[in-house]
Amino acid sequence: MDNNRIYLAPMVGRTDEHYRFFIRILSKNISLYTEMITCDAFLFTERKNYCVKPHENNLTIQLAGSEPKKYGECAKIIQDQGYHEININIGCPSNKVVKGKFGACLMKSPNMVADFIYEIKENCSLPISIKTRLGLDYDENIDLLLSLINKTKEAGCNKYFIHARNAILNGISPKKNRRIPVLRYSDALRVKNLYPELEIILNGGIEDAQTIKKTIKQFNGIMIGRKIYDDPMFLIDIEKDIYDKNNNITRKEIAETYSLYAIQESKKGISNYFLLRHLCHLYYNTVSSKKWKKFIHNIIQNNIEINKITEFEELFYEEKIKTYS
Ligand SMILES: Cc1cc2nc3c(=O)[nH]c(=O)nc-3n(C[C@H](O)[C@H](O)[C@H](O)COP(=O)(O)O)c2cc1C
Incomplete structure (x- = not known):
């Protein structure tokens, strides 16, 4: 059993x-x-x-x-x-x-x-x-x-x-x-x-x-x-x-690994919608949640290259610096 x-x-x-x-x-x-x-x-x-x-x-x-x-x-x-x-x-x-x-x-x-x-x-x-x-x-x-x-x-x-x-x-x-x-x-x-x-x-x-x-x-x-x-x-x-006490994978690492997969799949003709729709909740309950969803929707709607999803944290970080400086 x-x-x-x-x-x-x-x-x-x-x-x-x-x-x-x-x-x-x-x-x-x-x-x-x-x-x-x-x-x-x-x-x-x-x-x-x-x-x-x-x-x-x-x-x-x-x-x-x-x-x-x-x-x-x-x-x-x-x-x-x-x-x-x-x-x-x-x-x-x-x-x-x-x-x-x-x-x-x-x-x-x-x-x-x-x-x-x-x-x-x-x-x-x-x-x-x-x-x-x-x-x-x-x-x-x-x-x-x-x-x-x-x-x-x-x-x-x-x-x-x-x-x-x-x-x-x-x-x-x-x-x-x-x-x-x-x-x-x-x-x-x-x-x-x-x-x-x-x-x-x-x-x-x-x-x-x-x-x-x-x-x-x-x-x-x-x-x-x-x-x-x-x-x-x-x-x-x-x-x-x-199962595994040492699983400390971060959101950024998850997005990076997934993007490598999604890039390959998009070359086979799968649309950004099907590849990215399940990623929308990755930043659930964090300060970045709304921005991440907007970011993903933008990639889907405007058919932007998927490798951009790895840039999210850098973009968000830069934006925060701009806001606070
Ligand atoms: C969007 C959605 C689709 C579902 N599709 C199926 C399905 O294909 N087969 C099934 O047995 N149950 C399906 N369910 C029911 C779930 O498998 C599960 O029994 C139900 O959501 C209760 O579990 P949860 O409270 O952990 O979500 C679906 C649930 C949701 C939210």
Whole structure:
């Protein structure tokens, strides 16, 4: 059992390959996730040709869909692409996803989810995990989750990421669905205690060192999304606490390393927007925060050469001297 792990939460529009490169500069240890990919998008677009890069070691691909056979077809391809694990999304509450009959609404169809697992196992030997919620709508009974775990455990899944709140399927947006239903870590802990033999990872609203220290011991690991996105240097604090006391990388060093990567990627035709959008929060909660965002937006909007991002601290420093002299 892989204990004390920290996982970066899958986030559509965020955990793309460029963000993963950025995150790997900050932490060599955090486990990485792709964005959610539907089986159809995987099978019928160039997405199926992506092979995991060496620096992305420990990358899980997250699939979503409602047709067991398609999971098997994806798994056959994924087997040789270098992924660490396949995760199934049984937690997304968006209207579009509900219409497609996948994501959180499948908590009501545990037999079907078990079929996804059987199909994947038939076609691929990678470990499988499920990311799900405590329940649906306003019902705080966790029977639906327990029944999902029981059926899928039988099929061979032994790892579950629990976003510790319900998914509300009718009416509220995915954004509100990550804030409005209350967090219930105690119910997630009940699940862990009921299944000591399973890997249970806690997700949802984790944003301070104290909560991490407490929950990481109670569960087999924790998964964090928004806090790391909004405040990337928080990952350095986590890294120091959990993995590597000597990780003292600075913002400037991060920007320098990332810019070398981005220069190469931009030569392949990737736009400044896709390469730089995830960097906007690097100076979060510092005096330079607003200036850095403006600086990055300017490079994106005016298509300025990316190697200029290494000049930021010098420019800002000069400007401060001008202001104060
Ligand atoms: C912009 C955004 C996109 C997300 N996309 C996904 C996704 O693709 N798959 C998924 O399982 N969860 C997705 N989520 C939910 C997160 O993985 C996570 O469960 C949620 O944000 C709660 O964790 P946090 O409080 O640490 O952010 C997304 C969240 C955000 C903010």
